[in-house]
Amino acid sequence: MSGAKLAVLIPVFFFTSVISVVTGSTSLITVPVMIALGIEPHLTVATNMLALTFMSVGGSLPFIGSGVLSRSRLLPSVVFTIIGSGLGAFLLLSVPLKALQITIAAAMIPSPFSLY
Secondary structure, X not given: OOHHHHHHHHHHHHHHHHHHHHHXXXXXXXXXXXXXXXXXXXXXXXXXXXXXXXXXHHHHHHHHOOOOOOHHHHHHHHHHHHHHHHHHHHHHHHOOHHHHHHHHXXXXXXXXXXXX
């Protein structure tokens, strides 16, 4: 990856991680930026998911010692999340490139229900 692309992606990922820990929707910014820079859609989604993993861990750390998290629900949630994520990643690899591009573009269209 070129230095110019990294110069764009690093601030975009930093900015969206700071904001998205509170509000979510980081993928609405990072995925289109990566695709606009010519990164292949399968790699774009995989990179975004990896970034979301670290963002989620970083955003969860302050809550660990505060007693907000239910430890009895934590392990099953992590196990089901890992299983579901793994299955989703394998499915992503079987989706044709054109179908993935259309799906990503359609997902970026705001829903009228998201305003409420």
